[in-house]
Amino acid sequence: MVDSERLIGEFMELVQVDSESGAERQMADLLKEKLTQLGLEVFEDGAGAVEVGRGTGNLIANLPGNGGKGPVFLMCAHMDTVKPGKGVKPRREKGKILSAGDTILGSDDKAGVAAILESLRVIKEQNIAHGGLQVVFTVGEEIGLVGAKNLDYGRIIAKAGFVLDSGGPPGEIIIKAPTQFSFKAAIKGKAAHAGIAPEEGINAIVVAAHAIAAMQVGRIDNETTSNIGLISGGRATNIVPELVTLEGETRSISPEKAKAQLDHMLEAIQGAVEQFGAQVDLKVAKEYDPINLAPDSWPVRTAVQACRNLGLEPVLGQTGGGSDANVFNGRGIDCANLGIGMEKVHTTEEFIAEENLVANAKLMVEIIRVAQEAG
Structure with missing residues (x-):
């Protein structure tokens, strides 16, 4: 039910929007428009005031439940990219998406953003039941998790969720991080x-x-x-x-x-x-703070079941790096960081396989389905 060409087209649109850390305004405005069109209520918090000249806050978007019995959970990706990230010119080549070679691609983390947007479209189109979703698109992740640290947590009602920002393949579920x-x-x-x-x-x-x-x-x-x-x-x-x-x-x-x-x-x-x-x-x-999720915790067992339903081999892993998921876990929100298949990130050789983009969106749709059963 995922529209592969629509997804790939939107990803290529997103990576062409300049959003180096500290300059996420254009990306935030575009995502506000997209989320609003999908029927979500969108709020921009005050994280942009933390550093002089930053100006852009995190986006927090809510999609009310439509009769589903599952819990409200959040899906998160970050809007910013590392340098050189201006003037990205994506190209498709042999099942991969790359930049022209003089910039990064920006799959870190616009591949996560694209997967979340596509999953929202699919559940709307197919009227898939859910108990309510929160979407968080953060700023300043690449410069010290600034957005997640200064998120307006008073607006977060979810007690668990998923961050789409790990370099492993779809099916990798990071449950431990330092x-x-x-x-x-x-x-x-x-x-x-x-x-x-x-x-x-x-x-x-x-x-x-x-x-x-x-x-x-x-x-x-x-x-x-x-x-x-x-x-x-x-x-x-x-x-x-x-x-x-x-x-x-x-x-x-x-x-x-x-x-x-x-x-x-x-x-x-x-x-x-x-x-x-x-x-x-x-x-x-x-x-x-660290990530230290038990294998039977809600986000882990939900993601594992969703992977198995799709024929993906779930791999519970650990990483030596930090992400927004660390901050969320430190705030008492159980969040697993999911592998999204981006490769050679933070370099001009960065790329992502088209099949991984599609698998990410399918996995998020399936997670929403399984959440109704996982309780």
């Missing part, structure tokens, strides 16, 4: 002339080097990773540097392991600072 902590350490030494009186200075770069050398960085175990991603400081080779900034992160499927790794990295910084008589200004943030 929590993440980030930190920024401004190490303050003492400036001095490097050739005349270096002993009067405290070299902040040396302090930072000792701190990093004392850390475990990279793959810690099969659930935990850490990284130092940014380091900056110094003014000239003849000046003992007085300030260096380190930025890093740690993430783990286990919140306890993530916290332990964070403490280890901060202790390494503090130890080096004390050793050299320097100072440090530390800022730590919890970026998002």
Whole structure:
């Protein structure tokens, strides 16, 4: 019942709308129009005011139940793309959709958006019973899950749902994903002339080097990773540097392991600072909560049954990355992240198979059907 050509055509329309993170206005307006035409009540929240100049909020759309007995649940995808995402020119080639090669394609996450829109059309056309649906299209996912973090949760009545934003094939159901902590350490030494009186200075770069050398960085175990991603400081080779900034992160499927790794990295910084008589200004943030869904939780068993009904092999997986689903789970909304088959995302070689676009829409329609039985 999914109209493949309609779906592919709409996807190609969506990817040609510029919507790099922070510039989602045109996409939001188009989606408002499409959702309204489908009979949904659409609201734009105030997430756009969080960062100066952003201007576009999340879209929250409601489709009232039509006599179905299933619970209200949400379907989510994000509107923004990474750079270079302006002037995308999609092309169809041997069953795949690609860009012209000088931009990303934007299947991350417009493939998710397209699947949701098509599923809404199908259930309207076929009068498929449901207990009510909420659609959330977020902004700023690619720059730190900004939209999901600042969503107007007072308007969310769903207690469970699905995010369409994983790179695995249709049938993959992400039930575990890490929590993440980030930190920024401004190490303050003492400036001095490097050739005349270096002993009067405290070299902040040396302090930072000792701190990093004392850390475990990279793959810690099969659930935990850490990284130092940014380091900056110094003014000239003849000046003992007085300030260096380190930025890093740690993430783990286990919140306890993530916290332990964070403490280890901060202790390494503090130890080096004390050793050299320097100072440090530390800022730590919890970026998002983990996903830890039980196999018998409502979204997982619903998605598994829908996959089986369509002849897809359900695969319960875990990932090392974060998504809007992490934020929703942290807010008490059980959300699985579904594989949608996008490949080589965040590169100019990005593509998606047309059969995966179609499978995504079919799966969402079937999830809506199964939801009536899953209760």
